[in-house]
Amino acid sequence: MTTHIFNSRVALTLAGLVLALGILGCAAPPPKFRPNLVQAKTAGAEKVTLASTPEVDLPTPDKAPVAGGKDPNAALEQAYGMKLSDDAGKAVIESVVADKPAASAGLMWGDVITSINGSSISDRPAAVKALLEQATWGKPMKVKVDRQQGQQIANLLLAVFGTPDHPERVSADGSPDPTLLKSFGFDIDKLQVSAGRVYSEQSGRQHGLYRLHCAHCHGISGDGAGPTAAFLNPYPRDYRQGKFKFKSTLGAEKPTHADLMRILTDGVPGTAMPSFRILPENEREALVEYVEYLSVRGETEIKLIDRAARGETIPTPAELAGGGPLVPDAEGNVTEPQDENNIVAGVVYTWRMADKKIVAPVAPSEEMTKWLAGEMPKNADGSPASADSPAEKRRLASLARGQAMFYGTAANCFSCHGDSQLGDGQTTDYDFWFQWRKSLDTKPAADRDKVIAEFEALGALPPRNIKPRDLRAGVYRGGRRPLDIYRRIFSGINGTPMPAISVLPAGAAPDPKKGVTTQEIWDLVHFVKSLPYQPLSQPPEQLEALREHQIQ
């Protein structure tokens, strides 16, 4: 009988364990959103936490301020150009006025005064006393503050963007307030179905789309460093830089909403990004909206970190979120915020204006359109035209022009894509996402490894060189439409070493030394698109077939 008791004990223990795990799972703390420590280090911050305890010489006016009375803030403002927070407890500087003593001395909003002239300050009344009553007028005083800009940035992000799990939840009690995000033009419903945990409503409406489909690679805050990211080549996109490679817009402009939809629907061939064509359109729309939200949030964070890392003050909450609302007018235009402290509005502005920066190529000739679609010149009876027929001669001439441009100095493709077009030209460069690694090139190898290890400890992925595309593979990451390849050549690939081609001004005479005409770009597109079909590029089975054909 003892064995039976033992068995039931085992069963009970197992059941208890399962139950305990279940409860633990439910009560698990919400995920932590990793701050962009890599950016802090890239920007050269002394400490990646952006925390410091500077001591400054605060000049005092020649005589005591006349303002004041019951409100010490009025006196403080008159004397130093700063205000302390009204809360009891720590002496927190709430605001400083530009060009006044406090600001000139380098005090910033959010600083906590910890000592004045060597005696420690524990609370606001002590600070007021030291600054107003115990000051020796005309003589500067030593003010030491505790500055936690990393923490401030985290709080600011929460105040403006909520968390990536709850974009609408901003206040301490978690009550929703989507008005601010709405004022920047975000569709809060779309954000809500994309964000947070995965579940579906009784009606079948899916929630948590981002975690379901994207987060394992792109990371929960869009940092491109999800659990599977390290195994992928290329790495998933880090949305926080606000840089996207494959888009219809010029140079470094933001992608349009349609561009991101295209990437999501078609995937990126040659990378681990699959097609999400099978998702209903409303779910894809919601995900694109959410990616824009994560990108704006991340870019705001980066701009704040860059400022703090340079030792500058960061915008106050009102400044940061000011400059809105940014809802497009009937023509899709929004007003550009002028104050550079309006970081959020400034970033959102670039997104909202993307539709105005689309590269619309010049139309190719009718013949070229056919060649690009793979239609070869034919005789009247439908047989392929021979190489000396005029139509075929024109096609070959276009290919020859494209080839000349490939090796020419104006387009200069060969110097990176290689003489063989296999992408073996320049292979030691780094793209934008690994600029920190590129800056280490001049360091001795031992130092370099140490710094790389430091970056990786902060969450950076192991750096990789950017490789130019193998043009013979027939894989086009940004899409295989001639239109896509034209745009890649015309405006380069944002964030990568791929430059824009030098285009001659409209109406200028062709001059291969100065640049190319827009029509000539089509010749280059034609040449590039023909490369995968050259016998050299074909897989062995085709070579076999070719050989058999020749034997016959």
Add this chain to the structure above:
Amino acid sequence: MGKFWSFVFFLVPVLGVGLFVVAMNFHSLPLLNHWFPEDVSASGHVIDQLFMTILVLTGVVFVATEVCLAFFLWRYDAKANRDPVRYMHGSHTLEVVWTVLPAATLFFIAIYQMNAWADAKIRQPKDAGVIVEVRGRQFEWRFRYPGPDGKFNTPDDIHWDTDLHVPVDEEVLVHLKSEDVLHSFFLPNMRVKQDAVPGMMIPVWFRPTKIGSWDLVCAELCGWGHYKMRGRITVQSRADFDAWLVEIANKQHATQADATATADAAKPAK
């Protein structure tokens, strides 16, 4: 207590058979149509029939084995049988029977399914209405149609992914490849399942008989992302299929941001 286990083991065949009966007869809760998915292919019934034959054969053996097991548990319960255990050499006749019977059964199955196997794997159709290259990769399905010239690896190839379009009532010949690891091309409604092996081109064919849209999945078990390779197979009339091919070919050969693209580009009003 010993007899208790014989009841438990007896429940296995009873419940097992019951489950099959319920699943076959009630296409409703709680089994939610978990019997065969709808067969929309010309040769699917052959596979289904084979399945049923083997199910009946194995079912009989299964029930018999389980009943024996339960009987032996009941009959030779340790508490009821205090006699010491005796060893015996066994029965030569019995051994011959239980060797010859399964061998004959397996031989029967091997012969019986030969034609179905040849139809599915060997007799490649000569009159395929459409040839499509299917490539599995981590983690999605990519397709290629040969384009107007009927040949692969020419500039007019038409590329597509995830949603495999095929014409109805025509042989569909799939050139199955893998770009990276093993995948398993599985069309439950066509009764087609074939591993895609890197470095090999494996021909797969089927003939859809009904217009509609069904699942395409990856049945590969090992690897973290195969479950994400969900796709569709869309069966269309020949005219619809041709029109669709022309439409995606035109999109693929676009040199201008067309009118619909510009309309897309304008962000939906908020």
Add this chain to the structure above:
Amino acid sequence: MVDQFQPNAEAAGEFRAKIVAKAAPAEGAGAADAQKATGWGTIQGTIVVVGAPPKPGVVLINKDLEVCQPGGHPVVNDNLVINPSGGGLANVAIFAQGLKGENVHESAVAKKGSEVSFDQKTCLFLTHVATIQVGQKLKIINSDPISHNTLIRGNPEFNQTLSPGQAVMYEPAKPMTAPAGVACSIHPWMSAYLLPRDNGYVAVTNPEGKFEIKNLPAGINLKLQLWHEALKEYGGVEINGQKQPLSRGVLPIKIEPDKTTTLEIKIPASAFPAS
């Protein structure tokens, strides 16, 4: 470390309240009491490295050797150029921060649309630290017999191929508070910097380490920013014989009208990380 950055919901709630209240920044910000220049003065000086500086490394040149490595001589990295006689430090940018409106002398504003040339030869940018004013045009020239591409990580970003002898124009949209990197992706060892400012109160030290900024507003608190690509630590800086650690390279200074203020800035060699 990650924990230190976790947002505090309570603090964020307070921030949110301020956003909602649209708390106007403290009244009279800079308007009434803004400092006004009492005249104009000049700052000139020398920046010298004291001690044995780290030896600059040799650049790895792996392509276009006949152009990029004329005569086969090794090319020395130009990220730290120190004059062998006297130790003058070249390529330090010195610029006055935050001067606007009446505090900017008319001679310090360049003509709109005027050109600043930026050349490259033997796979090196001839100006290592270039300065430009918003409104001016940067004429990027390629004087090599091979193609380059010029990538400017500024605002706007720019990345374009230049064929031999070709010149293209780049217009900065906004002033920057630190120079933007300039690179050539074809020849990754090529490196330079471009500093767009909204006035001409900016200088770059010459090979002797000398610089001069004319017509600075006198009588007001100036903030002179020093910037050098290899210099991150300004703690050991000595100015006119006195130790004066600069916080992040910012030198607060007040000058007198119609006078030339001279700065002898000494930087210990130990401030430069080995490269």
